[in-house]
Amino acid sequence: MMWTGILILILLISAYLRLPLLIWSLLLAGGLVAFTLFADAAVSQLSLLWLVYAAVIIPLNFKFIRLNFISRIIYGAMKKVMPTISQTEQEALDAGDVWWEAELFSGKPDFNFIKNLPKPELSDEEQAFIDGPVEEFCKMLDDWQITHVDYDLTPEAWQFAKDNGFFSLIIPKQYGGLDYSAYCHSQIVMKIGSRSGSAGVTVMVPNSLGPGKLLMTYGTEEQKDYYLPRLAKGIDIPCFGLTGPDAGSDAGAMPDTGVVCYGSYEGKDNVLGVRMNWTKRYITLAPIATILGIAFKLSDPEHLLSDEEDRGITLALVKRETEGVEIGKRHFPANHAFMNGPIRGKDVFIPIESIIGGVDYVGKGWAMLMECLGDGRAISLPALGTAAGKMSAKYTGAYARIRQQFHTPIGHFEGVEEALTEIAGQAYIMDASRSLVTVALDSGAVPSVISAIVKLQVMERMRDVLNHSMDIHGGHGICMGPHNHLGRPYQLIPVGITVEGANILTRTMIIFGQGAMRSHPYLLKEVKAVHNEDQKQGIKDFDNAFFAHMGFIVSNIVRSFWFGLSYAKFVSTPGEQGTRYYYQQLVKMSSAFALLSDICVGVLGGSLKRREKISGRLADALSNMYIMTAVLKHYENQGSHKEDLILVKWACEDSLFNIQTALKSIMENLPVPFIGALCNFIIFPLTKPYKRPSDKLGHKLARLTLTPSETLDRLSAGVFNSDDKDNSIGRISHALSLVLKTDELQHKLRDAYKHERISSRDSDAYLEAKEKNIITDTEYTLLLEAEAAIQNAIKVDEFSFNDWKIETP
Numbered sequence: 001m002m003w004t005g006i007l008i009l010i011l012l013i014s015a016y017l018r019l020p021l022l023i024w025s026l027l028l029a030g031g032l033v034a035f036t037l038f039a040d041a042a043v044s045q046l047s048l049l050w051l052v053y054a055a056v057i058i059p060l061n062f063k064f065i066r067l068n069f070i071s072r073i074i075y076g077a078m079k080k081v082m083p084t085i086s087q088t089e090q091e092a093l094d095a096g097d098v099w100w101e102a103e104l105f106s107g108k109p110d111f112n113f114i115k116n117l118p119k120p121e122l123s124d125e126e127q128a129f130i131d132g133p134v135e136e137f138c139k140m141l142d143d144w145q146i147t148h149v150d151y152d153l154t155p156e157a158w159q160f161a162k163d164n165g166f167f168s169l170i171i172p173k174q175y176g177g178l179d180y181s182a183y184c185h186s187q188i189v190m191k192i193g194s195r196s197g198s199a200g201v202t203v204m205v206p207n208s209l210g211p212g213k214l215l216m217t218y219g220t221e222e223q224k225d226y227y228l229p230r231l232a233k234g235i236d237i238p239c240f241g242l243t244g245p246d247a248g249s250d251a252g253a254m255p256d257t258g259v260v261c262y263g264s265y266e267g268k269d270n271v272l273g274v275r276m277n278w279t280k281r282y283i284t285l286a287p288i289a290t291i292l293g294i295a296f297k298l299s300d301p302e303h304l305l306s307d308e309e310d311r312g313i314t315l316a317l318v319k320r321e322t323e324g325v326e327i328g329k330r331h332f333p334a335n336h337a338f339m340n341g342p343i344r345g346k347d348v349f350i351p352i353e354s355i356i357g358g359v360d361y362v363g364k365g366w367a368m369l370m371e372c373l374g375d376g377r378a379i380s381l382p383a384l385g386t387a388a389g390k391m392s393a394k395y396t397g398a399y400a401r402i403r404q405q406f407h408t409p410i411g412h413f414e415g416v417e418e419a420l421t422e423i424a425g426q427a428y429i430m431d432a433s434r435s436l437v438t439v440a441l442d443s444g445a446v447p448s449v450i451s452a453i454v455k456l457q458v459m460e461r462m463r464d465v466l467n468h469s470m471d472i473h474g475g476h477g478i479c480m481g482p483h484n485h486l487g488r489p490y491q492l493i494p495v496g497i498t499v500e501g502a503n504i505l506t507r508t509m510i511i512f513g514q515g516a517m518r519s520h521p522y523l524l525k526e527v528k529a530v531h532n533e534d535q536k537q538g539i540k541d542f543d544n545a546f547f548a549h550m551g552f553i554v555s556n557i558v559r560s561f562w563f564g565l566s567y568a569k570f571v572s573t574p575g576e577q578g579t580r581y582y583y584q585q586l587v588k589m590s591s592a593f594a595l596l597s598d599i600c601v602g603v604l605g606g607s608l609k610r611r612e613k614i615s616g617r618l619a620d621a622l623s624n625m626y627i628m629t630a631v632l633k634h635y636e637n638q639g640s641h642k643e644d645l646i647l648v649k650w651a652c653e654d655s656l657f658n659i660q661t662a663l664k665s666i667m668e669n670l671p672v673p674f675i676g677a678l679c680n681f682i683i684f685p686l687t688k689p690y691k692r693p694s695d696k697l698g699h700k701l702a703r704l705t706l707t708p709s710e711t712l713d714r715l716s717a718g719v720f721n722s723d724d725k726d727n728s729i730g731r732i733s734h735a736l737s738l739v740l741k742t743d744e745l746q747h748k749l750r751d752a753y754k755h756e757r758i759s760s761r762d763s764d765a766y767l768e769a770k771e772k773n774i775i776t777d778t779e780y781t782l783l784l785e786a787e788a789a790i791q792n793a794i795k796v797d798e799f800s801f802n803d804w805k806i807e808t809p
């Protein structure tokens with residue numbers, strides 16, 4: 001019995017430690033030798049054991065036998081069932097870099113990767129830019145004027161943005177750009193977005209995926225020298241047209257065409273070029289753009305460029321004034337006034353030099369777009385979403401403190417508290433998530449899967465946070481007008497959800513689909529081996545990947561089960577008291593995720609592509625593991641302030657619960673219920689270990705939003721603030737400071753009322769309290785001042801019947 005136990009232990013420890021097959025086999029052989037020598041076993045029993053050992057270990061360790069008698073057969077079977085990868089899919093897969101998600105896919109994340117990442121910081125120049133021109137720009141913006149009166153930024157704001165290089169954040173200095181870091185870029189968009197969503201989008205688009213980025217990455221020297229300085233100075237305003245009426249999410253299916261031919265251009269005849277026809281819509285900045293980036297499918301029927309006729313998706317720059325270009329009217333996206341509209345082209349002729357990157361890049365448009373999508377997607381919308389999170393944490397919290405009902409600040413009611421808790425916790429998650437990805441970008445990596453995760457998760461949390469904020473503000477959030485600071489951000493939610501990869505598609509198709517292929521240690525190697533035209537090499541590669549993969553699965557089974565039993569308490573991880581537990585749970589969930597990913601791929605095979613509910617949940621698990629990492633790193637980056645631990649704890653517990661929900665839902669919905677139940681037993685042997693963050697913890701987060709503190713300052717850092725009593729947010733902070741100043745006095749008044757020394761608890765009793773010497777004259781004046789500030793902060797705008805003009809209530 002003891003010997004059997006020792007043999008099993010050798011097997012389990014080898015699997016846990018992921019020892020190479022040979023070492024594992026030798027250890028087992030050692031165990032068997034000891035068993036043979038010292039155990040009092042019957043010869044028949046020993047013979048059987050050695051026979052089984054030889055039957056399993058010899059074919060596995062002897063390459064010739066394994067290759068020819070095992071791998072060849074599995075390879076043949078796989079070739080029949082494994083779906084091919086289309087060119088478009090391959091280009092999407094190849095785009096960007098693999099980053100931290102590969103560690104999460106490994107089931108054994110190496111935290112040194114995260115530990116060694118630098119803290120995101122601004123240079124002095126960047127900080128000065130944010131404190132100077134960005135602050136000034138924010139003060140110039142009146143979101144109501146922009147979205148309701150002018151439907152545009154003022155000419156002064158446009159000019160200011162151009163003169164100060166707001167459209168050149170990513171353009172290198174040699175071309176006149178600012179060339180700021182990704183982190184700085186994110187901080188800028190966040191600050192502007194916190195003041196005006198329309199201005200935020202206006203600034204973010206030229207700095208995101210568009211002509212600027214594409215030219216920097218692929219442009220010819222002539223193209224860069226001509227366009228980049230013009231874009232940097234705002235002489236040219238760019239837009240990029242990919243989407244059309246028939247090609248939204250499935251942009252690769254665009255019907256837009258370009259035919260290589262000779263034509264006339266700017267007075268010259270017989271120019272080699274492309275005749276284009278396109279219909280694009282939803283194109284940001286299109287109504288005022290001077291230079292249009294267009295994606296289209298190029299064909300070369302006369303073989304003027306090469307022997308190939310269909311050349312594939314190609315990107316070109318078209319000047320606005322080119323004959324045949326039709327700049328459409330304006331769309332009105334969710335009551336926001338950034339420029340957006342359709343553009344059409346009919347028989348537009350452009351010279352061949354207008355193709356971005358020149359003829360070398362003909363047909364590479366899809367790969368170029370995929371490659372460049374990562375940066376912008378990780379910066380722009382996550383920055384806007386985080387702005388909404390931070391503004392909500394600060395101003396919805398403040399509003400919930402100054403707004404009283406039932407003689408109580410509404411933020412003290414448990415119902416409202418629940419919403420405030422979510423706001424604080426999600427804002428922390430959003431900030432952590434978007435900060436960490438900028439570190440990747442600033443190191444030169446473009447982590448395409450992580451950028452999709454950050455975009456998706458921050459946008460979903462923006463939706464949550466703004467819904468909660470709206471609930472807490474009640475009518476105050478609903479009634480639009482210059483004093484409403486919430487209505488427009490609320491209306492911006494669907495824009496963030498849809499743009500730069502619509503969320504449903506990103507969650508259910510992209511994150512796990514691309515993640516598994518790119519970041520799984522063996523999957524892509526197996527797929528590539530199976531599709532290798534050189535069959536001999538294919539079988540060799542397949543053999544290596546397949547057997548390593550099998551060992552990986554066995555290891556993840558052992559590790560998951562052990563972690564399930566032990567809560568991963570014995571795993572050595574970074575962290576301190578208060579955070580180490582979460583690092584350990586991350587190891588545990590990473591191994592469970594790695595195991596379940598393989599189970600899903602194994603059980604569903606190619607059909608996993610269509611089983612979006614399953615791949616969406618795998619994406620949820622992966623996303624929440626990224627979030628936990630980001631939160632733990634963010635806490636350290638911000639100086640590991642103990643007071644911030646409540647935010648870390650809430651965010652990690654929320655994430656763990658989300659991961660558990662996602663994994664359990666997958667297991668409950670696998671087509672073979674037995675496999676699901678078995679996985680559940682391995683991963684969660686102690687039923688459901690994770691719970692939603694407790695009410696007690698939630699209470700602390702909610703209270704955090706109600707009064708100023710250093711933690712709240714860190715949580716809301718980087719957004720636009722104002723103390724101006726007439727400003728939509730300034731009036732709330734002003735009222736809050738007076739409410740907090742008079743808090744003690746209110747206690748005094750409440751006490752006086754309780755003991756029937758004054759007749760009411762309301763403001764009409766202030767005078768009575770003063771006359772009865774319960775409060776002094778100065779205190780009376782302060783109370784009146786606070787009351788006036790509250791009334792000013794809670795008022796909503798009114799409009800005249802006839803001309804819809806604002807009337808001061």
Ligand SMILES: Cc1cc2nc3c(=O)[nH]c(=O)nc-3n(C[C@H](O)[C@H](O)[C@H](O)COP(=O)(O)OP(=O)(O)OC[C@H]3O[C@@H](n4cnc5c(N)ncnc54)[C@H](O)[C@@H]3O)c2cc1C
Pocket residue numbers: 240241242243247248249250281282283284285333340495498499500501502503504505506508509612
């Ligand atoms: C304000 C705004 C600005 C924009 N700016 C630009 C721009 O500057 N340039 C540009 O080229 N485009 C731009 N777009 C277009 C944007 O990228 C598209 O709106 C987006 O790609 C979705 O396309 P669609 O709106 O046609 O939705 P559809 O493609 O019709 O999708 C509708 C829904 O179906 C879901 N869906 C579709 N296919 C799948 C699938 N296989 N699995 C799961 N779910 C799926 C989507 O997630 C979405 O929820 C902008 C859009 C808006 C609204």
